Amino acid sequence: MQSEQIMVFFARTAIARLRGAAAMAAAGALAACATIPSHAPPAAAASEEIQILAVNDFHGNIEVPEGTTTYYAGGQPVKAKLGGAARLGATLAHLRQGHSETITVAAGDLVGASPLASAYFLDEPTIMALNRMGLALASVGNHEFDKGIGELKRMQQGGCAVFTQRVPCRLDKPFEGAKFTYLAANVLDGSGKPLFPGTAIRQFGPVRIGFIGMTLKDTGLLTSPAATKGYHFTDEAETANALAAQLKAQGADAVVLLLHQGGQVDPFFSQDACPKLEGDILPILSRLAPDIRLVISGHTHKAYICEVPDANGAPRLLTSGGRYGYFVTDIRLRIDPATDKILSLSAVNDPVSEAAGEEADVRQIVDRYGAVSATVAKRVVGRITGSLAAGENALDTPLARLVADAQLAATRDPARGGAQIGFINSGGVRAGFTTQPDGSVTYGQIFTLQPFGNTLEVLELTGAELKQTLEQQFSDDPSGRFRQSFLIPSQGFTYAFDRSAPVGQRIVAATLYGQPLDPARTYRITVNNFLANGGDGFSNLARAKFVADGGVDLDALEAFIARGATVSPTPRVVDRNPPAPQG
Template sequence: MRRLAAVLSLAFLASCSSLPTPPPTVPPPPPLEVQILAINDFHGNLEPPGLAYEGSKGKVPVGGAAYLATALREVRTPASITVAAGDLISASPLVSSLYYDEPTVRALSDSGLALAAVGNHEFDRGPAELKRMQAGGCREKQARETRQSCALEAFTGAGFQYLAANVLEGSNNLFPSTAIRDIGGVRIGFIGMTLKETGTLVSPDGVKGLAFLDEAGTANALVPYLKQNGAKAIVLLIHQGGATDGKFDDPSCPGLSGDIMPILAKLDPAIDLVVSGHTHQAYICQRPPNNGARRLLTSAGRYGALVTDIRLSFAPDGTLIDQRAEFVPVQGEPIDNARVQAPLNPAYRVFAADPGVASLVQRYKAAASVIADRPVGKLSAPLEKGSISGESQASEFIADGQLFVARNPAKGAADFGFMNNGGARTDLIPGPDGTVTYGQIFALQPFANNLVTISLTGAQVKAVLEQQFDSGTNTVARPNLIMPSANVRFSFDKSRPAGQRIVSILLDGRPIDPTRTYRVTVNNFLASGGDGFTALAAGTNPVDGGLDLDATEAYLKSSPPVPQKGRVIDLTPAGWTPPAS
């Protein structure tokens, strides 16, 4: 029996040893990762713009096309695309604007930009000029303009594709609505558009024949097309945005608000990522679930200061499973920190200048310096640009210059002038001896507008000022103030009903007469109803006063005073808050 048990035991062990070995566990394939590098609101800032951004690691000086090109190249992964959310050109410094922003288009093309939504400033010179930016070719020189096209080299057009889903020229889209790209084995759909109010932010002559459609409705209508064509994720590039109360890299996005919010609420849940712009703010925000969708919202500030490095992760079947993003500050060495007083920050990466883009910028800078460095006058103190909803010394100074020229009967016989805050683009900081250069006033007023002096009754003047709070995008919550020349004072109370918010208007210390006709000088953008000031379009007997920049230069030669604040007086009761929109 013992022998039999031993034999059976051996037989059992032998049979067990012949069982098949289970296959090894195969780990699931790793997620597929797609990188989207995003910028917005570059505005032709080829040179470092003198900005410092405050982050969790302190201040960091940022910007400059040559450093931006290196940053994009060095952080780019094999599965990557570079995109933009509008306003790449116009409202630009002289080194770009003097050449119709042709060097900016080339610099961004050479930096690998692939897709760009149009912004409102893309339309500053009209749709024909924007089409030239895309296709290339030289622009015929315009009378009385210092700008030059194809001055240093032939302009071959953008190496990136403009997208304009909500911009119609007649019954056709001005540019393609969408783009589909296969990136790292994943098909991504892109929609690009500007804000629907673009027609009120650009001179009406610059958008004649164009229609700007609702953003959310337009984007949602394109989702089925992108899905049918295999898009595993949909990205909206939109030139509209918001703001937060935190530092640029605060992931909690405290106080996130702005015109982008109602658009987000209406978007199809299939739109996974929104790359925004327009407000010049920097934020990366995970929005709460909306109809089952958790959506990432980003904006990279302005002037090429930051790059948003966005990563989308996909399961092997193409399902989007995660998205995240972080900012790459474009800190370069060397960099001009004179204005921002911020040394290089070792907590952030430092990028060398890209040789090709640096050479391009230097060529145009050298060519422009003959014009840019020419002294045009002196000032005893800096001019602050201020905010669009506050008093602006820079805009007041421009209004003074316009009146200085347009008082001449041959130039319009003006009684006073107005200047829109949005038209003054920078602070103006004179040199140590007070010298102001042509390049500085060009940066202050880069739009090449003409002065127009028109006839308005006192009642019409009041109607214009009421539109600071109630016209187009101008609201009591976010007024768009207009600055008067030195002989005008006006006061307002935002708590009063619409049409009654202007409390007083004084000309040379006396109330204006509602029935009297006055001669008022503005730029042609305002004269045609821009920035929501449509009441100005009712002006009669227009007289051309020449280029706005010529007026500022002429005024500077007269040793003018620096405006003192107090022309615009806010009488709104303390603690008043605007009604919810």
């Protein structure tokens, strides 16, 4: 990295911390969600300062993502192009300079739902890049389980065993596996044994820090049940509290929780603040033991630095570094090892920008895998006719309808299962794209749309069972909100719902080619294996009769487009009682 770049990098970091300190002074007596000050000066010669560098939700973004990102520093908007594994490695290296007691950790979703450059190679280049960045500990997240327990163990242990439809070890044989340690405190088998270690203790001079790593307890709903078969996910706070007590008994001076669950803030990314914190993390924080003074979070893809008092009013630091390697959270913990007293605890989200330069050994990995994936990505698979722009107030998008149509087309032949309806869960359509002027679409575009490598399954249900399945989309409370995702059907099938209707009666219309569903008639539907195994809470599908295997979802989409596809402009999911427009 050039000397001028280094100066700019550190100057920006220093300015951000000064802004954070000024904002804290102005905030004064704010009790919760206060801006955390920039790193405090040493409190005493006998104390020890430990630096903890944290990332979360990297999702295999080894290449620099497209576009710019707006984040807030000292309350002011800043726009920059952020991310990229080589820049992330360089940022970590520079932040470590001058700190003898430092560790790099992560709060889950390092892999899974990744761009082609990583996902095409089963995220092996991401693990290799993180190894070279010096990552030491990482909690599992829900996306670590996307390809099943066997493949996750391969990510940790290395090797070329085959657990998916995709080929492992395409470029590096054998795959080296993670040099860092995955932690999975609340992922237990039937005997109560965790999938990976739940905790780790690291020594920093005279100070011992205990780390707990876990995913959110709802991971079983967000991941295919088949992918987590044999394991269950326990309550976050109960698990953390029990392990914190054990770590303290083992001599830990302080306890840090790496938790793949997070909060919501507005605006999305803050370098040094905590604007309007809410979300699923708050009930967990309220139940955590006082010994857990630092929670490094993730999952929601937000960036924040928050001070949230515990039940006794003592400050607890909550951090998140956004997503895709946009930020490194630089945390400083100063502790008196004689008394186990935390003297200061502060953090700032440092942006990963071009000014950081690039880590050479990480760049080599990115270039090598990126070159191969670029050749794969640019291959034209076919053409699409019609607009892909989402209609105003439409729940189902043209691309989602296209995917559902493709999955039905792949399984409609009696020899392939004789399906009559295809369904795709809204969460299974991961990104949008724009066709070329002639309508052409590349493999890279459809891979980004459906990166999981799911297989298709044809299932058999009665009309009554299918309606019950559609009812499972909604929560049991009066809000009638979607639980996880909703189902988008293929051409010919439409349904309407009313959230205000009683539980179990929210589907007010469902027709196949204009004819209402017959409760007694048998229908064959095509869904991906995630849904077929009860994913997103659709337990009815897990009980349905299996008819046939429909192949890989991405292959079905490619074949459909190759024949020349026309997207439907007409929504197939209708909200009969939509909320009133705001403003």
